[in-house]
Structure formats: C-alpha cells, structure tokens
Amino acid sequence: MPEVVEALAAGFAAREVIDWGGVALRLTGITTFSPPDFASGRAVLRTATPVVMKGSGRGEDGVRRTRQDWLLPAEPEWAGYFQGNLRRKAEGLGCDPGVSLEQVTWIGPKRGFSVGPGVKTGAAVEVEISGAPETLRALWSWGLGQANSAGFGWIAT
Structure with a gap:
C-alpha cells in the first residue's frame, strides 16, 4: 500500500481543499501506519x-x-x-x-x-x-x- 499512499499524497499536496461528498476537508499531512x-x-x-x-x-x-x-x-x-x-x-x-x-x-x-x-x-x-x-x-x-x-x-x- 505504500505506493498507493505516495500517489495519493502527491495528488493531495497539489490541493488546498478536498471536496468529499460536499464536505470541505483541509489536509495537513499524511501518515502511513504499518499493520x-x-x-x-x-x-x-x-x-x-x-x-x-x-x-x-x-x-x-x-x-x-x-x-x-x-x-x-x-x-x-x-x-x-x-x-x-x-x-x-x-x-x-x-x-x-x-x-x-x-x-x-x-x-x-x-x-x-x-x-x-x-x-x-x-x-x-x-x-x-x-x-x-x-x-x-x-x-x-x-x-x-x-x-x-x-x-x-x-x-x-
């Protein structure tokens, strides 16, 4: 999953606000957790x-x-x-x-x-x-x- 998270992180970094079903989300960081x-x-x-x-x-x-x-x-x-x-x-x-x-x-x-x-x-x-x-x-x-x-x-x- 690290590759997926890295791709998402790159996409999110290019945005200030994410619209998730009408809810405005500000993403301030991404942390991966190993199971x-x-x-x-x-x-x-x-x-x-x-x-x-x-x-x-x-x-x-x-x-x-x-x-x-x-x-x-x-x-x-x-x-x-x-x-x-x-x-x-x-x-x-x-x-x-x-x-x-x-x-x-x-x-x-x-x-x-x-x-x-x-x-x-x-x-x-x-x-x-x-x-x-x-x-x-x-x-x-x-x-x-x-x-x-x-x-x-x-x-x-």
Whole structure:
C-alpha cells in the first residue's frame, strides 16, 4: 500500500481543499501506519466507523421481505454474512481465506447514513478474528464489512 499512499499524497499536496461528498476537508499531512504482524494468528479489531452488512432480506418464514436489509451486529444473520465477507475479501486479495470470526466483543450505537437514494445502517464493532497473519494484516488495512471505500468499517489504529 505504500505506493498507493505516495500517489495519493502527491495528488493531495497539489490541493488546498478536498471536496468529499460536499464536505470541505483541509489536509495537513499524511501518515502511513504499518499493520501489526498478527504472528499469533489472532486479531482484535475495533472499527472507527460503522460496519454495514446487507442480509438476505428474508423474514423468519424464509420469504423475502426487502432487497436492502441492513443488519446490525446483534442480529441473527449478521455473523454469517460478516464471516462470508471476510473470506471473500481474503480470496480477492489472494490471501488464505481460512479466516474466522471468533466473537463480537463490543457493539457501538446504531448509525444510519444517507447514501444515494437509500440509507445504510450499521454500528461500530470490536471483533476477534483468527486466520493467517497475512490475511489479518490485509483485513486490518482494508476494513470490515461492506462499503469500505465509502468510509464504512475502517479500523481504528
């Protein structure tokens, strides 16, 4: 990722103000953080921003009720969809997909954000996950849940 950060830093340095979705941001510096080594194969990760996970949209009877079913960490489907998301990210990055959610150790308050014509709902979380150290480092850098590029699920350092 250092190459990406260097390219972003060069682009940002040429600007005084960045317009991020209508919010004016003044960038005063960029600092890179190296991920922990996670040599033990375990990580406790807490997000600085809410994690969003879309569920099946099906009720208890199995009938689909909605297309946009945003789940909160305490809801029954959340852990399964979160686990699948971790594995898809690992596979997409060419890392060992044998990553597991061990437990959710903290859940922040529910937050909803207008995104386009809809609202994404989520909550910040702290989770304990296990897997290959390389995979854990990649997840630390990428973030947890869906819509990371939109600012969701970023890991607190």
